[in-house]
Amino acid sequence: MSLHTTIAVGGPAKFFAVPRSSREVVELVKLARGRDLDFIVIGKGSNLLVRDGGYRGMVIKIGHNLSRIKLNKQTIFAEAGASFSLLARKSLSHGRSGFEFALGIPGTVGGAVRMNAGAYGSEVSNVLVRLRVIDENSKVWVIKAREIEFGYRRIGLPHNAIVLSATFFCPPGEVNKEILAKSTQRKRTQPVSSKSFGCTFVNPPGAHAGRLIDACGLKGTRSGGAMISKKHANFILNVGENTKASDVEALIDLAKREVRKKFGVSLRPEVIIIGH
Incomplete structure (x- = not known):
């Protein structure tokens, strides 16, 4: 797993799968649950440490096959495998406000949502509109942000819920220059x-x-x-x-x-x- 985490260490996974579509994610989850097999869904692996002895279950990596980003009039849709910092850059390049804090935050959209990622007083919960998730019964649901309880670096989803995509409120408008300046200075302090x-x-x-x-x-x-x-x-x-x-x-x-x-x-x- 050293090739699939940003810390670049870790032993092997017994099973490793890279789905090409949301449907394949659902099928893999059904397979793992049907065989009583432990599994974990990852993106870039930016907050993951796999011990040296490896992982005896299935790792499902949501990557570039599920990384579509689409700008709408007031919102931005992103699949779970999209880079969170790329989403921020794309938002800013199109004159959108709300994602200034996300520049330089590692990981994917799915991971950022899962941990309510944030910086400089802003976080995912401030811009999230709705999520598309797989629940514990392998059913796909759309959940509105107002139905979710958020906390500091946490989101009130069941532990085994899997994020497939997210829609964020990110309208055209003036960017927050103070937050943008702090985000772009990360290389100096981190x-x-x-x-x-x-x-x-x-x-x-x-x-x-x-x-x-x-x-x-x-x-x-x-x-x-x-x-x-x-x-x-x-x-x-x-x-x-x-x-x-x-x-x-x-x-x-x-x-x-x-x-x-x-x-x-x-x-x-x-x-x-x-x-x-």
């Missing part, structure tokens, strides 16, 4: 060109995970081929040639432990860890 998850931890209430980790003196700390970034402590980087998932997980555990010890704060990872 190691966006390095192999990483993006941010590793959710910011705790009233604090910043990166600042807490930095205050513990952990910037630059290494475990094998993994390193806590010297530029931004909420990023764990793959800087080695034979980096293991266990190297990365060791730094996740170290950061959690040291921040808990020093500040009494429990850091919650944005990263999903699977496998054995």
